[in-house]
Amino acid sequence: MNEVIQSSAVNEVIQSSAVNKTRLLLVSGSTRHGSTNTAVLRTAAAVAPPGTHSELFDGLAELPAFNPDDDHEPLPAPVNELRRQIAEADVILFCTPEYAGALPGSFKNLLDWTVGGGEIYRKPVAWINASSVAAPTGGAGAHTSLATVLGYVGADVIEPACLRLPMSRDLVGTDGLVSEQGLREKLASAVRALLGHRPAESTATECTLSP
Numbered sequence: 001m002n003e004v005i006q007s008s009a010v011n012e013v014i015q016s017s018a019v020n021k022t023r024l025l026l027v028s029g030s031t032r033h034g035s036t037n038t039a040v041l042r043t044a045a046a047v048a049p050p051g052t053h054s055e056l057f058d059g060l061a062e063l064p065a066f067n068p069d070d071d072h073e074p075l076p077a078p079v080n081e082l083r084r085q086i087a088e089a090d091v092i093l094f095c096t097p098e099y100a101g102a103l104p105g106s107f108k109n110l111l112d113w114t115v116g117g118g119e120i121y122r123k124p125v126a127w128i129n130a131s132s133v134a135a136p137t138g139g140a141g142a143h144t145s146l147a148t149v150l151g152y153v154g155a156d157v158i159e160p161a162c163l164r165l166p167m168s169r170d171l172v173g174t175d176g177l178v179s180e181q182g183l184r185e186k187l188a189s190a191v192r193a194l195l196g197h198r199p200a201e202s203t204a205t206e207c208t209l210s211p
């Protein structure tokens, strides 16, 4: 099921024909209902330039525990779907919480499933750190781990698009989006920086989001 994201006022401000037709895959590291990190990614879709095709990967909790013995065709269906979405994406944006000083295990499991497929190799990616303003390290442990893994899979990390966004859960509105305008504008700027690195042959034309 796909959810169409309506253009917001911010969309109109940042509209640019140069970044209109890129497939943006959004990957949250949280399985939590009401996740702040997922809300940040939904907001990234909402503030992306009109015409961007934004898709949120929603199969994190369905992925089986990674087992190299199973890393062959036919792949488990959720793994197949993950690899398809990554392969079809022009750019990928990650947003993950920190658990116990590192990546959540379920998200590391997702990343482990990407190693054998090779779909992330040379793919432009960025991450947003949306940890609480009270977080002692600002989620640095999670992003150090993420940077290590992205290095292993050969992702092209677009540093100017990586963003630290200290925020509390109450900044997520009842619509599931980040409501604070300053944060939305920072997000829009990061998304624009990432979309600017899309492969030249990009042809996507829609702006939709999978819940």
Ligand SMILES: Cc1cc2nc3c(=O)[nH]c(=O)nc-3n(C[C@H](O)[C@H](O)[C@H](O)COP(=O)(O)O)c2cc1C
Pocket: 030, 031, 032, 034, 035, 036, 037, 038, 096, 097, 098, 099, 100, 101, 102, 131, 132, 135, 136, 137, 138, 139
């Ligand atoms: C088991 C567990 C461990 C956590 N460990 C850390 C941590 O090491 N550092 C940190 O900044 N926050 C830690 N947190 C807080 C989460 O990062 C925080 O609740 C975050 O908002 C969760 O993201 P979400 O709202 O997207 O699910 C931890 C939370 C849980 C449940």
